[in-house]
Amino acid sequence: MTRVFHRQLSSPLPVAVAAQGTTVTDAQGKTYIDGCGGAAVSCLGHNHPGVLAAMKAQMERLAYAHTAFFTNEASEALADELVEHAPAGISHVYFVSGGSEAMESALKMARQYFVEIGQPQRRLFIARKQSFHGNTLGALAVGGNEWRRRQFAPLLIDTHHVSPCYDYRGRAPEETPEAYGERLANELEAKIAALGPENVIAFIAETVVGATAGALTAVPGYFKRIREICDRHGILLILDEVMCGMGRTGTLHACEQEGISPDIMAIAKGLGGGFVAIGATLVSQKLMNAFLDGSKLFQHGHTYIGHPIACAGALEVQRVMRRDNLLANVKKLGAVLTDRLHERFGNHHHVGDIRGRGLFQAIELVADRSSKVPFDPAMKLHAKIKAEAMERGLMVYPMGGTIDGERGDHVLLAPPFIADEPLIGTIVERLGEAVDSAIAKAR
Numbered sequence: 001m002t003r004v005f006h007r008q009l010s011s012p013l014p015v016a017v018a019a020q021g022t023t024v025t026d027a028q029g030k031t032y033i034d035g036c037g038g039a040a041v042s043c044l045g046h047n048h049p050g051v052l053a054a055m056k057a058q059m060e061r062l063a064y065a066h067t068a069f070f071t072n073e074a075s076e077a078l079a080d081e082l083v084e085h086a087p088a089g090i091s092h093v094y095f096v097s098g099g100s101e102a103m104e105s106a107l108k109m110a111r112q113y114f115v116e117i118g119q120p121q122r123r124l125f126i127a128r129k130q131s132f133h134g135n136t137l138g139a140l141a142v143g144g145n146e147w148r149r150r151q152f153a154p155l156l157i158d159t160h161h162v163s164p165c166y167d168y169r170g171r172a173p174e175e176t177p178e179a180y181g182e183r184l185a186n187e188l189e190a191k192i193a194a195l196g197p198e199n200v201i202a203f204i205a206e207t208v209v210g211a212t213a214g215a216l217t218a219v220p221g222y223f224k225r226i227r228e229i230c231d232r233h234g235i236l237l238i239l240d241e242v243m244c245g246m247g248r249t250g251t252l253h254a255c256e257q258e259g260i261s262p263d264i265m266a267i268a269k270g271l272g273g274g275f276v277a278i279g280a281t282l283v284s285q286k287l288m289n290a291f292l293d294g295s296k297l298f299q300h301g302h303t304y305i306g307h308p309i310a311c312a313g314a315l316e317v318q319r320v321m322r323r324d325n326l327l328a329n330v331k332k333l334g335a336v337l338t339d340r341l342h343e344r345f346g347n348h349h350h351v352g353d354i355r356g357r358g359l360f361q362a363i364e365l366v367a368d369r370s371s372k373v374p375f376d377p378a379m380k381l382h383a384k385i386k387a388e389a390m391e392r393g394l395m396v397y398p399m400g401g402t403i404d405g406e407r408g409d410h411v412l413l414a415p416p417f418i419a420d421e422p423l424i425g426t427i428v429e430r431l432g433e434a435v436d437s438a439i440a441k442a443r
């Protein structure tokens with residue numbers, strides 16, 4: 001009997017005992033291809049010797065020194081590395097232990113910024129439906145996934161949500177992508193007007209939506225308009241690149257492809273690649289100046305912020321990415337993945353959309369392609385596909401509630417950046433078998 005309070009208590013999980021490169025092995029000796037990097041985490045694959053060596057060297061020198069007493073070389077070096085390659089305007093890094101903490105820090109930093117500059121009346125966040133920003137209460141509150149929020153709703157801060165940029169379902173048949181983006185931007189502007197611009201702290205968005213909607217990319221021009229609107233009203237733009245950032249979409253930051261810079265950005269998964277528990281909140285000079293000229297104290301903090309081993313591991317992950325030119329591989333293999341997905345699912349009766357960027361792509365499942373009607377949520381098709389894929393030795397990241405937190409199913413793929421073409425082919429082949437088998441059995 002397990003004493004672990006697992007994520008889900010309905011069925012036992014295999015025990016992972018080893019992992020190497022692009023595979024994970026369980027206690028029965030069965031090997032699984034990591035087609036999703038866990039949850040888009042394992043960018044360098046598993047057991048990277050260079051990263052392990054960097055962590056060991058740090059551990060032997062200095063494992064821990066509380067950040068209320070000391071800074072440390074590893075966090076200073078990682079901050080330098082991140083700022084050097086950050087979007088324009090980003091000047092400082094606040095280190096935490098994961099994605100939710102990075103978002104919590106972002107929310108509090110944004111609020112305190114306005115207190116520092118004498119606008120304490122700003123108290124509202126606007127985010128998007130169908131987003132996920134983490135499971136701690138602040139991050140959960142700004143997230144727009146109904147299913148995740150529902151039972152905790154009485155505990156959540158008041159947040160306002162606008163429509164996601166969801167081309168497949170949101171754009172009208174006669175509407176151009178640009179006109180759709182404009183319509184969504186106008187919706188945000190109307191929401192700001194309704195709330196009173198002087199009351200709004202920030203607009204929050206995943207640059208490419210991950211877990212809740214499956215690799216939703218924005219239409220051209222959308223984020224530029226969002227940036228303009230935020231600037232016009234003195235509202236901050238917080239981008240959540242916890243999942244889609246750090247190279248996953250083919251550029252280090254997903255927002256590079258949108259031609260904009262945020263005021264604050266949360267990163268995590270690909271930062272430490274799963275070797276270490278780390279996240280970070282990247283902050284612009286504009287915000288930093290307010291803290292420097294004001295209280296000189298961000299009223300926040302955790303015991304493990306700037307942890308030396310986490311920072312040393314993450315620094316090596318970033319160095320390996322650069323040294324081995326892995327972003328080029330993400331771009332190249334991303335194109336291969338798109339091709340393979342279209343070959344396998346382009347005419348599939350039950351795949352309505354294939355989308356995403358780089359090694360961050362998804363398929364959306366439908367009962368009927370022409371009407372886009374989803375499968376009955378009671379079928380839990382996403383869970384069945386996951387089980388069928390695991391049977392076939394493949395890890396993928398399916399999720400239900402794609403459309404509105406209740407209806408819709410998608411499967412997210414996020415293979416390690418060290419993959420190759422044959423592996424991408426095998427991932428898509430096994431996924432195809434898993435999808436077909438799950439649908440056949442669900443009937």
Ligand SMILES: Cc1ncc(COP(=O)(O)O)c(C=O)c1O
Binds near residue numbers: 134206242243
């Ligand atoms: C976009 C996004 N933000 C925040 C989080 C929360 O990160 P963590 O699970 O590390 O707390 C996630 C996790 O999946 C995420 O995908």
